Amino acid sequence: MSNIRRRFVFGEPGMQRREIPEIPREAVREAVANALCHRDCTTGTAVEVNVYMDFVEVVSPGLFPEGDAPENHLAGADGGLKQRNPGIAQALFRSGMIEQYGTGIPRIKRYCDAEGVKFSYRQTANTTAIRFDRPGAQVSIEENASMPKHIGAAKYEILDEAERIAITLATERGRVTRRELSETAGIGKMKAVQTLKTLASKGALIWTGKSQNDPHQYYCLPSND
Structure with missing residues (x-):
């Protein structure tokens, strides 16, 4: 940040x-926690936070589980699908980093909407990324x-x-x-x-x-x- x-x-x-950051701290924190919870640990790559001139991107190794997609959570899905890393999710929950399983994406949207920040998801062949557009100084x-x-x-x-x-x-x-x-x-x-x-x-x-x-x-x- x-x-x-x-x-x-x-x-x-x-x-x-x-001081008000151009991207809500809570949204970035939620995106990083979400990436850690759902990353594919078999790839050998790490979660990345990339800061560019016009956007910030949190990249997580791996794709959404089959049958799941960001749109499902934005539409109010209860997060009942199988967790990829239940041990990590439980540790983050106990530490207070996450509040409830499967609710990260709606919270990110709520934080961004409150500050007028645009965000979006994209998936490559083996990664999932959430992008926050930088409104500018x-x-x-x-x-x-x-x-x-x-x-x-x-x-x-x-x-x-x-x-x-x-x-x-x-x-x-x-x-x-x-x-x-x-x-x-x-x-x-x-x-x-x-x-x-x-x-x-x-x-x-x-x-x-x-x-x-x-x-x-x-x-x-x-x-x-």
């Missing part, structure tokens, strides 16, 4: 930043009563990491300096300066200082007044 993009939502109570700032009214989602559909950190610092500390941003974000001085100026030009931050050479200059969030 560390290799996929995240959506950062600001405006929650207390102005805390909330999007960072939104949602407005609510606790957010400064100058910061609106319409202006900030996309923020880079340095800009997100700058706003977070200004929110938590009441102000942010180019040195603080440089040290916290791990970026150079010029990048920090440009980031703060860009946010100020958008109205997300306000510059305060006597001159551009003022050692005490800083940036803060606009007032709600």
Whole structure:
């Protein structure tokens, strides 16, 4: 999950930043658990999680048992068919990785539908894969009563990491300096300066200082007044 993009939502109570992965963690976890439960152990190959530019794929060795198919489970099948790896399934059930035998695919669909993520199954000659389409990087700032009214989602559909950190610092500390941003974000001085100026030009931050050479200059969030 560390290799996929995240959506950062600001405006929650207390102005805390909330990270939302582009693909629901629960869906990926369920897909991996499902692959482990139903993999064909005679092939000598492992379960794979492949991350591509436009999709993430969980690949399991082996095909669905004869007479079974993903569509059956999406249609509400009770999972009464014979389990391929009952020992693995029981271990995952006891560990809390799975909740009930045969219900993994409907849960994956429910998680994905809730986040608007498309997923699909495909089968090759000897593997079964579930694919999650990646919606793309999007960072939104949602407005609510606790957010400064100058910061609106319409202006900030996309923020880079340095800009997100700058706003977070200004929110938590009441102000942010180019040195603080440089040290916290791990970026150079010029990048920090440009980031703060860009946010100020958008109205997300306000510059305060006597001159551009003022050692005490800083940036803060606009007032709600």
